[in-house]
Amino acid sequence: MTQHAPDKRFKVCLVSISLARGGAERSCALLSQMLSNEGHDVHIALLNDEIDFPYSGTIFNLGLLKDKKDTALRRFLRIKKLRRYLRLHQFDLIIDHRGKNEYRRELFYAKYIYKGIKRMYVVHSANSALYFTQFPKKMAKIYRQNTRTICVSKFIKNNVEVRLGINNCTTVYNAYDPNWGKNEEKVPETLINKDYILSYGRLDDSVKDFSFLLHSFSVSKVWEQGIYLVILGDGPHKEALIKLSTQLAGADHILFLPFTNAPFSIIANARFVTLTSYFEGFPMVLVESLSLGTPVVSLDIESGPSEVIVHQKNGLLIPKRSIPLFAEAISTMSFDEVLYKKCKHNAKASVGDFSTVIISQQWNQLLHDALS
Numbered sequence: 001m002t003q004h005a006p007d008k009r010f011k012v013c014l015v016s017i018s019l020a021r022g023g024a025e026r027s028c029a030l031l032s033q034m035l036s037n038e039g040h041d042v043h044i045a046l047l048n049d050e051i052d053f054p055y056s057g058t059i060f061n062l063g064l065l066k067d068k069k070d071t072a073l074r075r076f077l078r079i080k081k082l083r084r085y086l087r088l089h090q091f092d093l094i095i096d097h098r099g100k101n102e103y104r105r106e107l108f109y110a111k112y113i114y115k116g117i118k119r120m121y122v123v124h125s126a127n128s129a130l131y132f133t134q135f136p137k138k139m140a141k142i143y144r145q146n147t148r149t150i151c152v153s154k155f156i157k158n159n160v161e162v163r164l165g166i167n168n169c170t171t172v173y174n175a176y177d178p179n180w181g182k183n184e185e186k187v188p189e190t191l192i193n194k195d196y197i198l199s200y201g202r203l204d205d206s207v208k209d210f211s212f213l214l215h216s217f218s219v220s221k222v223w224e225q226g227i228y229l230v231i232l233g234d235g236p237h238k239e240a241l242i243k244l245s246t247q248l249a250g251a252d253h254i255l256f257l258p259f260t261n262a263p264f265s266i267i268a269n270a271r272f273v274t275l276t277s278y279f280e281g282f283p284m285v286l287v288e289s290l291s292l293g294t295p296v297v298s299l300d301i302e303s304g305p306s307e308v309i310v311h312q313k314n315g316l317l318i319p320k321r322s323i324p325l326f327a328e329a330i331s332t333m334s335f336d337e338v339l340y341k342k343c344k345h346n347a348k349a350s351v352g353d354f355s356t357v358i359i360s361q362q363w364n365q366l367l368h369d370a371l372s
Contacts, residue, residue: 010092010367011041015082017098018050018063021202023284024124027152027174028097029053034175034360040367043089045082047098052261060085083113092371093147094119103133110142118370122150123160124281126303132164140164147370152282155303170366173307174282175359176291176351180264187269190255196228197330198270198294200263201285203235206278210241212321213276214248220327222334223250232266234259268292271340272315272333276326280304290314290351295343297329314343314350 012035016028028044033056036042042057049063065078086094094117100106121143123131132139143149143160149169151157157171186192197217201208210231217229231241231254238256245254257266267273273289275298283304286296290308296315298305311317316329333340352358 008368008372009039009041010371011043011089012093012095012367013043013045013060013086013089013091014057015045015094015096015098016047018046018048019044019055020048020050020052023174023201023281024097024099024122026053026284027122027124029055030175030177030356031095031363032057033177034356034363035367038360038364043091045085079113086113086117091117093117093367095122095150096120097122097124099125099130100139101130101133103135103138106133106139106142110145118147120148120150120370121146122152123156124152126153126156126159126279126281128159128163136164140166144168148366150366153303153307155307156281159303172362172366173354173359174284174287175356176284176287176354178291178355178357180288180291187265188257190257191230191266191269194228195226196230196255196270197222197272197274197334198230198232198267198289199274199276199285200232200267203231203233203238203241205237205241209276209278209321210237211244212323212326213274214241214245214254216276216323216326216330217254218248218250219323220330220334221250222331223253225334226253227271227334228253228255230255230257230266230270232257232259232263264292267294270294272297272343274330275299275301275305276321277301283308286315287351287354290347291355293344293347295333295340295347297326297333299326308351308354310346310350312339312343314346316343 014028019025019029032042032044036056044057045060047062049061062078094114128136143166149166151169151171152174154171157169160166161169199213205211242256245251267289272295275283275285280303286308289296300317300319309315309317318326318329
């Protein structure tokens with residue numbers, strides 16, 4: 001990037017489905033804080049009235065206008081209000097974090113809602129269908145008209161450039177706040193004096209594959225030595241996962257805890273954190289855990305883990321989706337004290353480049369390059 005004196009301030013509108021539940025929404029909320037701290041005038045347009053994560057700036061909450069009879073006409077009239085809001089405030093830039101899975105809707109956004117305003121789209125997932133609709137080549141033409149296309153991992157950037165010929169891509173990793181977790185309350189009472197492995201996130205088994213984790217934990221037999229598996233979160237498959245867990249060996253050492261937007265003490269006190277997703281964008285579970293000094297064990301899935309984990313330095317990176325292999329990794333990280341202490345010692349320092357201090361500077365420079 002060309003270096004500019006970071007003295008100019010811009011008026012920016014972030015667009016998101018919500019500020020709740022997912023990693024894309026969490027990163028949008030944190031971006032609002034980073035840009036506000038850099039002195040920019042930040043607004044956030046939300047399509048749903050869901051706010052769990054801390055943010056900065058002015059909220060324009062279209063979700064408040066929803067009612068039970070949410071017809072196509074009502075949705076159209078509601079989204080027209082977004083267009084009026086964008087024109088009224090004369091934004092320098094739109095940064096759109098929404099998933100994009102329907103081409104006609106995205107054409108409408110590009111040609112009407114965002115018309116005449118510079119925009120950046122953030123691609124948060126390696127799953128092409130989530131951000132390039134059912135017609136990726138057509139959608140690529142819309143992306144090429146962006147001021148920038150932001151990819152949250154190098155894997156996504158390379159994939160988008162090669163497969164779709166989008167040449168305005170920049171990699172900017174999702175950030176973590178180095179101050180998060182300070183002054184946090186103690187670990188929940190249910191976990192006191194327990195040695196536990198943690199996995200957390202939205203309980204959507206079609207994405208996160210918690211079933212694989214449950215089977216691997218059972219096969220590992222670490223529960224015979226009193227080690228628990230804690231799964232933290234809520235989602236559409238929670239009840240099915242609980243039912244599955246009761247059918248496995250070691251069931252009495254599997255605990256499910258509800259979602260919390262302040263999971264810091266639970267993460268920090270875990271022996272290690274696991275990731276078994278089918279795909280990710282940039283898995284903040286890994287970065288957040290390492291930032292709190294907790295090693296990680298992850299499948300080497302597309303996009304993210306290999307850009308965070310250095311195998312046997314800050315965690316373990318498992319090359320294939322194999323229950324025996326992952327069970328062995330669980331056992332190794334549970335009982336190999338030399339390896340464990342090495343990974344724990346390296347954890348915090350290994351994610352320094354993903355802190356808000358660094359990522360804020362990258363976003364600020366990006367805005368100056370695009371708009372100055």
